Amino acid sequence: EAGVAQSPxxxxxxxxxxxxxxxxxxxxxxxxxxxxxxxxxxxxxxxQFQNNGVVDDSQLPKDRFSAERLKGVDxxxxxxxxxxxxxxxxxxxxxxxxxxxxxxxxxxxxxxx
Amino acid sequence: xxxxxxDPGPFNVPEGATVAFNCTYSNSASQSFFWYxxxxxxxxxxxxxxxxxxxxxxxxxxxxxxxxxxxxxxxxDSKLSDSATYLCVVISVGGSYIPTFGRGTSLIVHP
Numbered sequence: 001e002a003g004v005a006q007s008p009x010x011x012x013x014x015x016x017x018x019x020x021x022x023x024x025x026x027x028x029x030x031x032x033x034x035x036x037x038x039x040x041x042x043x044x045x046x047x048q049f050q051n052n053g054v055v056d057d058s059q060l061p062k063d064r065f066s067a068e069r070l071k072g073v074d075x076x077x078x079x080x081x082x083x084x085x086x087x088x089x090x091x092x093x094x095x096x097x098x099x100x101x102x103x104x105x106x107x108x109x110x111x112x113x
Numbered sequence: 114x115x116x117x118x119x120d121p122g123p124f125n126v127p128e129g130a131t132v133a134f135n136c137t138y139s140n141s142a143s144q145s146f147f148w149y150x151x152x153x154x155x156x157x158x159x160x161x162x163x164x165x166x167x168x169x170x171x172x173x174x175x176x177x178x179x180x181x182x183x184x185x186x187x188x189x190d191s192k193l194s195d196s197a198t199y200l201c202v203v204i205s206v207g208g209s210y211i212p213t214f215g216r217g218t219s220l221i222v223h224p
Contacts, residue, residue: 033212040121042200042214043157055209091156098210099145102202104156 002026004105006092012111018080021108025073025094031055032069033102034077035091043091049075050098079110087112116140117203119215126222130191134218136201137183145204146184148175150197151217157200160186191222 005024013019025032030051035043046065048055051072060067064083069075079086089109093102118137126132138146146163161168163184167176174187184201198217204210 035214040216042117042119042216044214045212048209048211056211098212099204101147101159101162102157102212104158107156 004092004094004103006090006105006108008108009106010109010111012113013082014113015084016081018078019082019110020076020078021090021092021110023075023077023092023105025075025092026103029094029096029103030072031095031098031100032075033091033093033095034067034075035093037089037091037107039088046077048098055098082110082112084112086110116205117201117213117215119201119218121216121218123219123221126191126220128191128193128222128224130222131187131189132191132220133185133187134199134201134220135183135185136203136215137181138203138205138213139182140203140205141182143182143203143205144210146175146177147202148184148186149200149202149214151200152197157214160199188220191220193222193224196220196222 032049034046037043046060047057047067049069067077089107091107093104095102148160149157150160151157163175172189200217201215
């Protein structure tokens with residue numbers, strides 16, 4: 001079974017630039033999550049989708065971050081414009097249901113200069 | 114008070130030692146609990162789910178104490194390869210089911 005795919009793996013940008021991350025979940029998984037993990041901290045949930053609907057985005061900085069999950073499969077997370085404090089690893093995860101094991105992709109390591 | 118709290122450690126133990134971590138949660142309506150393992154610069158991977166009756170998988174034992182609102186992870190006969198960060202995850206009900214991760218506990222097993 002193929003795992004969660006993410007791209008790019010690494011991204012370096014300057015502040016005020018835009019960046020987009022892509023995630024392809026495990027086939028058949030209805031729930032998709034985007035997390036931000038800053039060094040030394042646990043993953044922080046940014047947004048949770050159930051199929052193509054948003055379940056929770058209470059911790060998503062909506063003035064600069066946006067996410068979508070078209071057709072309930074792939075998802076993209078965008079940051080526009082980026083700030084220095086956005087430097088982190090962005091993890092995508094998926095699960096069959098909200099109660100099941102989450103499977104994580106390898107993450108995208110973002111550095112904002 | 115944070116929703117999910119863990120002692121960040123590091124816990125520095127010799128091979129063969131037994132070590133235990135706790136994770137406290139504040140939402141009494143929490144429904145599901147998990148322990149994940151995260152190696153340096155890698156993604157988190159499920160270690161084990163935590164059931165009300167407790168569960169064991171080889172050298173690892175997880176327990177849930179709903180009255181005191183914490184979960185625990187016990188590792189017996191520690192191996193060098195157990196060195197990692199251990200993250201607890203709590204899924205709470207608040208209109209929908211939302212996962213919250215602790216900051217993780219770092220374990221270093223030395224020869």
